[in-house]
Structures are given as C-alpha cells and as structure tokens.
Amino acid sequence: MEQRHLGRTGLRVSRIGLGTLTWGRDTDEHDAADLMKTFWEAGGTLVDTADVYGDGEAEYLIGKLVDGLVPRRDLVISTKAGSVPDPDRRFDASRGHLLSALDASLSRLGTDYVDLWHVHAFDPDTPLEETLQALDLAVASGRARYAAVSNFCGWQLAKAATWQLAAPGTRTRLAGTQLEYSLLQRGVEREVLPAALDLGIGLLPSSPLGRGVLTGKYRGDSTPPDSRGASEHLAPFVAPYLDDTASRIVDAVTTAADGLAVTPLQVALAWVRDRPGVAAPIVGARNAQQLTAALSVETLSLPDEICRALDDVSAPVHRYPDHDWSTL
Secondary structure, eight states: OOEEEOSSSSOEEESSEEEOTTBTTTBOHHHHHHHHHHHHHTTOOEEEOOTTGGGGHHHHHHHHHBTTTBOGGGOEEEEEEOBOSOTTOSBOOOHHHHHHHHHHHHHHHTSSOEEEEEEOSOOTTSOHHHHHHHHHHHHHTTSEEEEEEESOOHHHHHHHHHHHHTSBTTBOOEEEEEEEOBTTBOGGGTTHHHHHHHHTOEEEEESTTTTTGGGTTTGGGOOOTTSGGGSTTTHHHHGGGOSHHHHHHHHHHHHHHHHHTSOHHHHHHHHHHTSTTBOOOEEOOSSHHHHHHHHGGGGOOOOHHHHHHHHHHTOOOOOTTTSOGGGO
C-alpha cells in the first residue's frame, strides 16, 4: 500500500487507515485479529483508536494483538484523549486529564509510546495553550511521537497550529487533524481544509463512506439486518444520511461504479482518498471481508470526468465569505 507523509512532517502512514470504533463492543477479539492481520498483510500501517472506544477495550484489543500477531514496528498507532463520559462535560482537555489519559492508553496498548496522539475535541472550558502544552509534554517525554487534534473547526485548528508554530523547537507542530469527510459530508472544505493545507497539517477523514451509506446498502429504504443502521446504538449515527439529498449522491456513486465496473464503496473511498490535503481515510470495517473490499481501492484512480461529476452532485453550498465576494 502506498505510504504518504502526514502533513508537513516526516511521519509516513498508509493511505488507508484501520478504524477501531466498534472494537471491544461489536467487534470481538477473533474478528479484530482477522482485521488486523488482513490490514497488515495488505501493507497497511495506520491503526486508529481512542481511549473511549469500547470504554478502553479497543486499545486493550490492539495491545493484545501487537507483537503476538503484528510487529509493533510495522504499525503507526494513533489514539485520542479528551472525551469523557460525563453528561455535564463531554470534553476535558485539561493538561492533567490528557496526560493521565495518555498513560492509561499506553498501559492498555502495551507500548511505551504512540506514534500519533490526538486531542479528541476542542474543550471550551480549558485554555487552549494548556491543552497544547500537554501535547508538547507528551512528545518531549517520548510517550507520543507526533501530535494531532480531532474535531476542531477551522478557527480552532488555525489558532492551535499557529500557536505551536510560534515557538519552533519548543512546541511540537501539529501533524494531523481528524474529522468526518465524505461525499455526504463535505463541511470540512469550508474552512478546516484550507487551514490545514496552508499550515501543513494532514487530514485523516473519518466515516469516509458516509457512515456506510455510500456503499449503497441502504438504497430503496432497505436496512440490512447486520448493518449499523439496524444496530440499536448506531442507527441514530446512520439516520442523518438517509435523506433525499444523500440518496441522489448515492445514486450518482452507483452509476459511476457501474460505468467503471467497480463497487460504490471503491468509488466513494477513492474520491475522498485522493482529495487535496487528505493523508489517509480511516475505514471501520465490521469483518475481514468488508476490509478486503475497502483495501481493493488501492489500484483504483477515478477518471477526472467522474471526479467532476461527483463533485457537482455533492457540492456543498458555500457562499460569502468563502467564495470570492466580488462574484456574489
């Protein structure tokens, strides 16, 4: 699998990442082992998780599989901290919480360091410089090799990245940012992606298949019984992308797939993988068969006319001040 640099850093990652959101909850140890082995054998390196996935079980599963099944040196392990199970405070990006969470993650993962450590979300109740100092301390201590953020909007990302760049050699620059990005969700193109491109930050798209909807499995009001849409706790996650707008985009993806003699999954994933600024979409497969289908996109590059058609049908409405004001 092709490797790409993450932003303006020396860190290289496979251009498809393995997501573990459901590990330890819907994905058991046997299936996780199959997924990890399939991914590694295909040349994949980037394994993405978080301390709250499966209440820590996702990290624990990865720790059990590393070295016993896949050599640690072959993986780029990415995890996150900052989300908390508190109804009154969803995010805690204080220095104390983040560093304690990192130590707990390392223990579950069974490793001395993570390759990439994210602040899971912006915390409005903690000074940003305090949050970013936790990243500096993690990198300086060797517990994290590179730092990133997740779910930051445009101004938050730009402020954080600029703060880090203001003291080179003292503060660690942000390598990446992770947000949802697909043909069904192009909101990052408004401000986040331009900021990331300008500041040399690599984008790691989550839900690149539109929460599974872009595979075409939900066409015609059908909900496969083994899908996320049929899952009690994940159905609300899928529901926003089952409207008429999404249906038109899925139809266009399916038409393109038929014309290229490939699958809708491959078309949707290839489109987001090759967008400017994207380093590696994060794919969360339910089993090794699904993952193999996603990894088969490695040999596919969409023709320019297909990309333009998909761009047009899925184009978000961005007006003032995002477009040249003189044309409005």
